[in-house]
Amino acid sequence: MATLGGKEVEVNDEGYLVNPDDWDKAVAGDLAKEMNIELTDKHWAVIDYLRAQHDEGVEMTIRKVGKSGVVDIKGFYELFPGGPLKNASKIAGLSRPTSCV
Amino acid sequence: MKEQKRIVILGAGTAGTLMANKLAKKARKNNWQISVVDQHDRHYYQPGFLFYPFGRYKESDIVHSRRKYMPKRVTYIQQPIATVEAEKNKVNLANGEKLDYDLLIIATGSQIAPEETTGLKGEQWHKSIFDFYTFEGSSKLREKLKEFKKGTLVVNIVEMPIKCPVAPLEFSFLADDYFKKCGLREQINIKYVTPLSGAFTKPKAASSLGYLLKEKNIEIIADFGVEHVDDQAKKLVSYDEKEVKYDLLVTIPTNKGDSLMERSGLGDELNFVPTDHHTLQSKAHENIFVIGDATDVPASKAGSVAHFQADTLMENIRRYFEGRPLEASFDGHANCFVESGAGKGLLLDFNYEVEPLEGKFPFPLIGPLKLLRESRLNHFGKLAFRWIYWHLLMRGWPMPGIPSNMSMSGKQK
Numbered sequence: 001m002a003t004l005g006g007k008e009v010e011v012n013d014e015g016y017l018v019n020p021d022d023w024d025k026a027v028a029g030d031l032a033k034e035m036n037i038e039l040t041d042k043h044w045a046v047i048d049y050l051r052a053q054h055d056e057g058v059e060m061t062i063r064k065v066g067k068s069g070v071v072d073i074k075g076f077y078e079l080f081p082g083g084p085l086k087n088a089s090k091i092a093g094l095s096r097p098t099s100c101v
Numbered sequence: 102m103k104e105q106k107r108i109v110i111l112g113a114g115t116a117g118t119l120m121a122n123k124l125a126k127k128a129r130k131n132n133w134q135i136s137v138v139d140q141h142d143r144h145y146y147q148p149g150f151l152f153y154p155f156g157r158y159k160e161s162d163i164v165h166s167r168r169k170y171m172p173k174r175v176t177y178i179q180q181p182i183a184t185v186e187a188e189k190n191k192v193n194l195a196n197g198e199k200l201d202y203d204l205l206i207i208a209t210g211s212q213i214a215p216e217e218t219t220g221l222k223g224e225q226w227h228k229s230i231f232d233f234y235t236f237e238g239s240s241k242l243r244e245k246l247k248e249f250k251k252g253t254l255v256v257n258i259v260e261m262p263i264k265c266p267v268a269p270l271e272f273s274f275l276a277d278d279y280f281k282k283c284g285l286r287e288q289i290n291i292k293y294v295t296p297l298s299g300a301f302t303k304p305k306a307a308s309s310l311g312y313l314l315k316e317k318n319i320e321i322i323a324d325f326g327v328e329h330v331d332d333q334a335k336k337l338v339s340y341d342e343k344e345v346k347y348d349l350l351v352t353i354p355t356n357k358g359d360s361l362m363e364r365s366g367l368g369d370e371l372n373f374v375p376t377d378h379h380t381l382q383s384k385a386h387e388n389i390f391v392i393g394d395a396t397d398v399p400a401s402k403a404g405s406v407a408h409f410q411a412d413t414l415m416e417n418i419r420r421y422f423e424g425r426p427l428e429a430s431f432d433g434h435a436n437c438f439v440e441s442g443a444g445k446g447l448l449l450d451f452n453y454e455v456e457p458l459e460g461k462f463p464f465p466l467i468g469p470l471k472l473l474r475e476s477r478l479n480h481f482g483k484l485a486f487r488w489i490y491w492h493l494l495m496r497g498w499p500m501p502g503i504p505s506n507m508s509m510s511g512k513q514k
Contacts, residue, residue: 013304059399062296062326063260067370074328077340083298083324098399 004030016090023093031091035080039091043079045070047092054094060085061097103132106422109192109202111182111361113139113167115147115494116393116407117208122497123415125172131419135174136200138192140181142167143236146490147404148483150233151268151440154242155279162487164236170495185365187386204388204418207367207374209359211264211394211402217355218259220330229335230350233272234264245349246279251288252348257337258295259327263356264394264402267439267449269293270300272351274442277317286318294322294337294345303456306449309473313441356402358395373397378453379429381414388421390414400453401435408494409434412505434507438483446479448472452507458514463502465511472512 002011005026010018015034017023028047032039039047049070053060062085066073080087085097108124110117121137128135149163171177181195185205192200213234215221221230231245232238256273263269273293280286293300293314300314300321301307314321328340330350337345355371362368367385369375375384376396383389392414393407400406413431420427433453438446448470449457461468470479493500 059397061261064370073326074340077326081341084326086298086324 014090014096016096017093020093028091028093031093035082035087035091037080037087037091042071042075043088043091046076046079046088050088050092050094054092059098060089105132105134106203107134107136107201108204108206108418109200110135110137110206110208111139111185111192112208112210112359112393112395113137113144113171113177114208114210114393115404116210116395116410117206118144118167118170118495119408119411119497120206120208120392120414121175122170122172122495123411124418125174126497127415128174131422134176136176136178137171138178138180138182138194138200139167140179140195142179144170144495145236146487147234147265148490149487150236150239151271151275153236153239154233154246154272155275156243156246165491182361183364185361185367187365187367187389190388202388204390204421205386206414207362207383207389207391207395208393208407209361209395211356211358211373213354214357215352215354217357218327218330218352220332221259221352221354223332225332229348230330230332230352232352232354233268234353234356242351246276249289249349250285253290253292253346254349254351255292255294255337255345255347256351256353257325257327257345258297258353259355260296262399262402263353265437266401266403267437269295269351269353271440273319274313274317275440277319278442290320291318292320292322292345292347294325294327296326297323299323303451305459306457306473309459310447313475317442356394362395369397371397377429378433379413379431380417380427381410381431382417382421382427390417390421398431398433400433401437403435403437404490404494405436406434408500409436409505411497430506432506434505436503438479438486440480440483441475444480445475445477446481446483447475448479448482450507450512455507455509455512458512460512462511463508468511 001008009022065076076084124135144165144167146163149158183193183195185192227241231242256269258269280289301310326340327337329338358368358372362372367374374391376391376398378398381390383391392410394402417427436450440446451457459473462470462472
C-alpha cells in the first residue's frame with residue numbers, strides 16, 4: 001500500500017498501480033513527484049494519449065508515441081527522463097509495458 | 102468430395118514451411134490446393150547465426166534449399182511478391198502473374214532495418230559495425246572477430262520488438278567465452294546496451310539470472326535509447342544525450358515486417374500485421390491468417406512460437422472453411438534454449454500470462470531439463486535442436502513431449 005493523491009492505494013513491487021480504478025489526477029501527480037517530475041500540459045497530453053490507446057487495447061512502444069503527433073521521441077525522453085515509456089505508463093496508472101524475459 | 106479450396110502461403114521460412122507440410126498431410130482429404138511463394142531458395146537455420154561468428158558450424162549446416170522442404174502436394178513458386186489485393190483475394194507476383202486464394206497465410210517473417218537509425222548503415226557497415234541476424238552479417242562478423250584483439254565490444258539493441266529477444270545476451274555470453282579461450286579477455290571490454298530497464302526484466306528471470314552478467318564481467322547499460330550512431334567517432338548517442346564509445350559495435354537494428362505489408366496496406370508502423378492474439382486471424386480480413394514473426398502479437402518472435410501457433414492455425418483453417426467459430430487457443434507459448442557460455446545453457450518456457458519460472462521440463466520432477474538454471478544438458482539441448490529443426494519441425498511433425506499450450510506442471514510459482 002502507498003499513500004497517493006491523499007488516499008491509500010495498492011501498488012506492486014515496482015510502484016505500478018494494482019487497481020486501475022484507483023487512478024485519478026491527484027494520484028498521477030504524486031506518482032510523478034516520486035520521480036521528480038512536475039506535470040505540465042505537455043505531460044498531460046502524453047498521459048491522455050497513453051490512456052486512450054490503452055482503452056483501445058493497443059500495445060504501446062516508444063516508436064508509436066514518437067509517431068503519434070503528441071510528442072517526438074526526443075521530447076518524450078525530456079518529459080519522462082530515464083525510461084520514458086515505463087515512467088509515463090506508471091504515472092498514467094497503466095501496467096508496465098511488456099517486454100521479453 | 103469436398104469443394105476445392107485454394108490456400109496460398111506467403112513466405113517459406115520456419116513458419117511457412119512447417120505450415121505447408123502440416124497442410125499437405127491433410128490436403129487430399131480436404132481437397133485443398135496449396136501454393137507457397139518465396140523469392141529466395143536459401144532457407145537459413147537462423148539460430149545458427151548466433152554461433153556462426155564464433156567459428157562454429159559450416160555454411161551447409163545452416164543453409165538448405167527451401168524447395169527441398171516442400172512436400173510434393175505443394176506448388177512452390179519462387180518469385181518476389183508485388184502486392185496483396187486483399188479486397189479481391191488476390192496475390193500479384195513480380196512477374197505479372199496472379200494467384201487467387203480462398204485463404205491466405207502470411208508467413209513473411211521479420212527483417213532487420215539498419216537504415217532506420219542514422220549512422221548504422223554508412224561506410225562503417227560491416228567494417229566496425231556488424232549485425233548477426235543475416236547470413237552476410239554473421240559471416241563478416243566471423244572474419245572480424247578473428248582479428249579483433251583489444252578494445253571495447255558493444256552489443257546494442259536499438260528497439261523492441263526483436264526476433265529472438267535473448268539472442269543479444271547469448272551473443273555477449275559467447276563472446277566472453279570466445280575471447281577467454283583466445284586469451285584476450287583481459288584486453289577486451291564487453292558492454293551490453295539495451296533500451297529496456299535491464300538484461301532481464303521479468304522478476305523471476307531477473308533474480309535467477311542477474312548473476313550471469315556480473316560473473317562474466319559484462320557491463321550493462323540499461324534504459325539507453327539510441328538516437329544515432331556516430332560511426333566516425335565510434336560512439337552511440339542516446340535521445341537523452343548519453344554516449345557509449347565502442348571499437349566494435351554488434352547491433353541488433355530495428356526489426357520490421359516485410360515491406361510487402363506496407364505496399365499492400367496490411368501492416369502497422371513496423372509492417373507487422375495486426376493479428377488476433379488467440380485465433381491468429383488478421384484483424385482486417387477474415388480469410389487472412391498470420392503466423393510467426395509477421396504478426397504483431399506480443400509473443401516472442403521465435404521459431405518455437407511459430408511451431409506452437411501452427412496447431413491453432415490448422416484447427417482454425419478447418420473451422421473457417423466449415424463456417425464454424427474460430428478457436429482462441431494460442432496462449433503465447435514460447436520455449437527457448439539460451440546459451441550462457443562455457444558449454445552451458447538455460448531453458449525458458451513461458452506464455453502471454455506466465456513469466457519464465459524455475460522447475461523441470463518437460464516432465465515434472467524428472468525433467469531431464471532444468472528451467473531457468475544453467476546446465477550442460479540445456480546446452481546440448483540447444484545443439485540437438487538443429488537436427489530437430491531440419492528433420493522434425495520443418496517436416497511438420499510434432500515435438501515429442503512438448504504440447505502447444507504451455508503446461509504449469511513441473512514449474513515452481
